[in-house]
Amino acid sequence: MEKRYNFFDFATHTMVIFALSVIILNIFSLIFGNDAEGYSAIFVLGNRGISAEIVFQFLALSALITGTRFTFFTYTFFKCMTISLRTICMVTAVIMEVALFVIFFNWFPANSWKPWLGFLICFGVCFVVSFLVMILKEKMENRKLDEALKRLQEMENNEHDLYY
Numbered sequence: 001m002e003k004r005y006n007f008f009d010f011a012t013h014t015m016v017i018f019a020l021s022v023i024i025l026n027i028f029s030l031i032f033g034n035d036a037e038g039y040s041a042i043f044v045l046g047n048r049g050i051s052a053e054i055v056f057q058f059l060a061l062s063a064l065i066t067g068t069r070f071t072f073f074t075y076t077f078f079k080c081m082t083i084s085l086r087t088i089c090m091v092t093a094v095i096m097e098v099a100l101f102v103i104f105f106n107w108f109p110a111n112s113w114k115p116w117l118g119f120l121i122c123f124g125v126c127f128v129v130s131f132l133v134m135i136l137k138e139k140m141e142n143r144k145l146d147e148a149l150k151r152l153q154e155m156e157n158n159e160h161d162l163y164y
Contacts (some may be wrong), residue, residue, distance in 0.1 A: 005074055012067055018062035024122070025050050025058065042117065054107075061101050068093050086146040091127065098123070 025042065026049065033047035042054050072078050072090040081089070098119070102108060108115035 010070065013069065014063045014066040017065055018031060018059050021058045021062060022055060041110065057101060057105050061097065064097050065094050068097065094125065097101045
């Protein structure tokens with residue numbers, strides 16, 4: 001049975017991405033904020049935190065990423081693609097979305113390779129962690145479904161034995 005997504009699913013996924021982004025931004029702010037203060041719009045406050053403007057930009061980006069994820073993993077057009085190809089396309093789209101935000105909101109100098117390298121490393125680590133969490137979650141859900149199926153089969157066998 002295929003799950004139907006609604007606004008609350010979209011909002012939940014958006015807020016999870018947003019919360020993790022803000023936590024990571026604040027950690028980076030504490031570590032690199034003073035060094036990047038004049039270099040990056042993200043760290044305009046130095047190690048004192050993230051500006052409200054940047055926070056709302058990350059909220060918008062989180063919603064866009066969620067929309068991209070839902071597009072690649074729920075719409076019929078993409079269902080004919082393998083999960084690997086959908087994942088590659090989604091990750092590529094997300095990197096392009098972030099690049100547009102970097103350029104449009106001047107998060108860091110777009111022509112400098114160091115912040116791009118930092119972004120790609122951070123994105124890669126976050127992607128691998130989220131991928132591993134997704135695999136673990138799927139294994140746990142499959143285990144629960146297998147246990148429920150076994151219980152159902154045992155109940156059916158017991159009922160069958162009562163009739164014969």
